[in-house]
Amino acid sequence: MSTTSLGASAPSRAGADGTGAATGPLRARRRWSGARLAPYLFVLPALALFAAFRLYPIGWSFVLSLYHTDGMAQTWAGLDNYQRLVDDPLFWKALGNTALILVVQVPVMLALALGLSVALNSALLRWKPVFRLGFFLPVVTGLVTYGLLMGALLNQDSGAVNWLLQLVGLPEVHWLGEPFWARISIVLALTWHYTGYNAVIYLARLQGIPAEHYEAAAVDGAGPWRRFWHVTLPGLRPALVLTVVLSTIGTLQLFDEPFIMTGGGPDNATTTIGVYLYQTGFRYFDFGYASAIGYALVLIIAVFGIVQVKFAKEED
Incomplete structure (x- = not known):
């Protein structure tokens, strides 16, 4: 009876120790990842505004340069505008x-x-x-x-x-x-x-x-x-x-x-x-x-x- 109790309790203690040993590095990695991610989160609004009001117009204007525009109608022109x-x-x-x-x-x-x-x-x-x-x-x-x-x-x-x-x-x-x-x-x-x-x-x-x-x-x-x-x-x-x-x-x-x-x-x-x-x-x-x-x-x-x-x- 006592042997069974000891056998049952030993794995539980080992599991508790193993979990505790794994939790320390995991928490450290999470803190490290959060510390590395934080600066990018702070600049994310500026990057989003830059992408919306700078990168997107620049890219779309290049696309427009490949089209003939007549009012709202657009037809493919290729390099005709540059010619x-x-x-x-x-x-x-x-x-x-x-x-x-x-x-x-x-x-x-x-x-x-x-x-x-x-x-x-x-x-x-x-x-x-x-x-x-x-x-x-x-x-x-x-x-x-x-x-x-x-x-x-x-x-x-x-x-x-x-x-x-x-x-x-x-x-x-x-x-x-x-x-x-x-x-x-x-x-x-x-x-x-x-x-x-x-x-x-x-x-x-x-x-x-x-x-x-x-x-x-x-x-x-x-x-x-x-x-x-x-x-x-x-x-x-x-x-x-x-x-x-x-x-x-x-x-x-x-x-x-x-x-x-x-x-x-x-x-x-x-x-x-x-x-x-x-x-x-x-x-x-x-x-x-x-x-x-x-x-x-x-x-x-x-x-x-x-x-x-x-x-x-x-x-x-």
Whole structure:
């Protein structure tokens, strides 16, 4: 009787010990899995929003680029929309307008920003925070607001700029009514709005250049220009690459200023790729062709960005 009791109780104790021994590692694994899973649970809402409002539109726009759209009707087109880009003279005109603004405006803006940053970093300048704030304020102005403001200032009949020109005896200029001056107006607006932004980037980098470099160059007999060329510019190289890439990408995507100030005119002189894409999609509702224009723009931006970064690395 007692032997049977002992035999029956022994397995139960062994089972209890075995269960307890297995429970410890299992609980540890569960805690470890929960700890590893927790960060992903926190970023899951952001990932879901990114997928819904970024990845899905990007993917769907590529699908649309393979269709002809006529109102709500869609028919398979394959690569016809991309072939249409090659044969579309208005697309090439928009691309040429964008390239012209890029070639003229970006170097002028960055040169002004560089000179401005050096002046703001000078030890001889007083009230530096006031000047820095003043030159940075245009960046804070909304794109629509400053586009309307520049359009009002450059208005042929009632603009302040023509009033000042007549005040000093100069003829008025058809800023927004002639192709040449319309492009100049876009360049002026962009330069006014973004010069301070780039100057702040350069200024932050300038303040990171050790003063000992300038002192050593001065001891070696380098004048102001040689110190600028051999100390300031090499120290600013990362900031220069950054601003060139950002400015190129921003100009290739240019939309707000020409759309608000000139509407792409006169005679499509300020129609950029961004304006042409908008007009194709939301004025003529040809979303398939507009999507193809968008992907062509993505490819152009990617090529420019890769070439610029690679060139900068080779220079280093």
